[in-house]
Amino acid sequence: MKKILQIILVLTFTASISGFVLSSVNNWAKPFIEENRIKAISKAIFQVQSEGKKYEKLNINEMEVFKVFDENDKTIGYAVVNQGNGFQGTIKLIFGINEELNRIKAIEILEQVETPGLGSLITEDNFKNRFKNLNTQPLIQVVKGKLPSNDNEVQAITGATISSKAVVRIVNEAVEKLKKHNGIEK
C-alpha cells in the first residue's frame, strides 16, 4: 500500500511541477513568439509589395490574403500566400499582385525543400525577377530553353523544369481563386 501511495505521489508531484514550470515559461515566451510571427509575415508582405506601408488580412477560405495600402491608405494591391506540391515537397510562396489582379509585382519563396543546386534555385533573384510585372491574363505560362515572347511567360530554370512549373502553378491557382472571389469582399 505504501508503495502504491509513493508511486502516485511521485508521479503527481513531478507532473504538477512540470506543468507549472511549463506554463510559466510558455506565458513568458508567448508574446515573443507572436512578435516574431508578425515580423516575419510583415517582412514577406513588404518584400512583394515594395511601396506598401500597411496591410489588412482578408477572410478568403483557405488562402492567406492581405490587402496592402500605401502611407495614404490607398489600396495598392494584394499579397497572397499559397502553397502546393513541388518536386520534392511542399513549396510555400507569397506574391504581390495589383488591385486589378492582372500584374504580378514580385514573388518570394517562403518554404521549399527542392533539390539543392537545381530546384532550390527558385529562391534566387534570377528566377524571382522573371515574375516582376508579369501579366496574369491569360494565365502565366512556362517556356523552356528560350526567352519568353509574351509578357505572361516565364522561362523555366534549366534542369529544374518541374520546380519552376510548380511555382507558376501555385501562383496561377491563387490568382484564379482570387478572381473568382470577384471584387474581394472582406
Place this chain on the structure above:
Amino acid sequence: MDLIIIFIGAALINNFVLSYFLGICPFIGVSSKISSAISMGLAVIFVMTITSIVSWLINHLILIPYHLEFLTIPSFILVIASLVQFVEMVIKKVSSAIYRALGIFLPLITTNCAILGLALFAQMRDYTLIESIFFALGAGSGFTLALVIMAGIREELELANVPEPFQGAPITLIVAGLLALTFMGFAGII
C-alpha cells in the same frame, strides 16, 4: 487521391529513415537479419498507426481547445511510452510466439524517434484524422522497407571482407548513404 500521395510521400519520397533521419538507432541496431527487420518493421507500423490516432485525438480534443500546445512534447511522449507498454502486454497475452519473436525490440520502440517524429509532423502539417493514419501507414512501411533492404545488404556483407574498424556501425552508415542516394530517385514521381 491525396491520401495515396501522402502514403507514397511518406514511404518513398521522404522516407523517414533515409530523408528525415528518424529511426536511425533501430536502423543500425536491428538491421542485421532480415527476419528481425521484418518483425521490427511490422511492430513499428502498428505502433505508428495507433500513435497517430491517439495523438490526433489528444491534439484536437485537449491541446488545441484548451490552448495547451506547450504540453505537446510531454503528452505525446507519455502516450507513446504507455502505448508501447500496453501493446507489449496485449501481444504477450494474445500470442506468446510473436512476443518471443519481437523480444527486446518492443520496449525499444519507445525511444524510436520515428514515432514521436511522426506525431509531431502530423501536428505541424495539420493533417486530418484520415490523413494522419495514411501518413503513419506510409511512414511505417517506408521504415520497414529501408530496414529490410538494409538487412538484406548486411546479410551479404557478412560474407565480404570488411576491414575491422569499419565493421558494424560504420559500414552500415556508408551503405545507408548509398541507399539514401538511390531513394533520391523517387523524387518527382507524384
Place this chain on the structure above:
Amino acid sequence: MKKQVSLHYEFLKGLWEINPIFKQILGMCPTLAVTVSAINGLAMGLATTFVLIFSSVIISSIRKIVPNQVRIATFILIISTFVTIVDLVMKAKFPELSKALGPFIPLIVVNCLILGRAEAFASKNNILRSFLDAFGNGTGFLIALLILGSIRELLGTRCIFGFQILPDGFSTLMVMILPAGAFLTLGLLLGFTNAYTKWKKEKSKKEILITN
C-alpha cells in the same frame, strides 16, 4: 563498495572514451539531420547539453525517492519538461535557428543519449558526479556535432560558420548537404575513429610485450 574515480575523469570520459557519437553510438538521429552546417551543429549540441545537464541533476537529486516501477515515466516527464523549455526559449529568442533545427529540438526528448545517461549514471550517482558526467557527455556530443557539421559545410559550401575558407575554384560536393552525405561522412568518421582506437590498443600491447 564502488571504486571511486576522480572527478576530473567523470567529466573527461565524455569527451573521448565514451563519446556519445563516436563510442556509444547514441543520438544518431539529430547528429545526421542537423549537421548541414557548423552553426546548426553547435546550436543542437548546446540545446542537448542543456537538457542533459539539468535532467541529470534533477534525476540524481530525486533518485532515492522514485519507485522503480515508474522510473522511466518520471525520467521522461522530467526530460520532456526541459526539452519544451528549450523549444519555447528558442522559438521566442532565436526564431531563425528554431526554424532551421525544426522538429529536432522536440526530438531531443527521445535522444537515447539523455535517457541512456539517466538510466546508466544519474540514477545511481550523486549530484556532483551526475553533473560532471552530463557536462562531459554533452560536450563530447557537441564536439562531434561541430566536427561533422564543419566537414559537411566546408565540402558542401566552401564555408564554415558562413565564412568562406576554400577558394572559389574548389568544386563543392553537393552530396554533403544531402542525407546521403550525412550517412557517408559519419560512417567514414566512425570507421576512422575505430581504426585509431584499435591502433592505439595494438601500440600499447606491443609496448607491454617489449618491456617484459
